[in-house]
Amino acid sequence: MSKKVLILSGSPRKGGNSDILCDEFARGAQEAGNEVEKIRVASKKIHPCSACYYCRDHGGACVHKDDMAEVLQKMIDSDVLVLARLCRLRGECSRKGCYHRQWRL
DSSP states (O other): OOOEEEEEEOOSSTTSHHHHHHHHHHHHHHHTTOEEEEEEGGGSOOOOOOOOOHHHHTTTOOSSOSTHHHHHHHHHHOSEEEEEOOOOTTOOOHHHHHHHHHHTO
């Protein structure tokens, strides 16, 4: 049975190590007959959470009109979610941190 696979690549560089791993995972998932979409988070406009609680009072809608709503809907619609991020010795990169904080991960 085919599944919808969403891959979120947190690599800041197109063609970076994490991005290459995402591409290889996508290739294997497609060969297995699945529908695959990869999103490079670095190419999306995602604002950090400003803790204004707008979402609490407006049915989950964010005060920031950015690409996060589209990404969240794709996450909801997917059967399989793959999160790839680079490993740094001193913490995560800021863009990946933005969407992790919005997902409360």
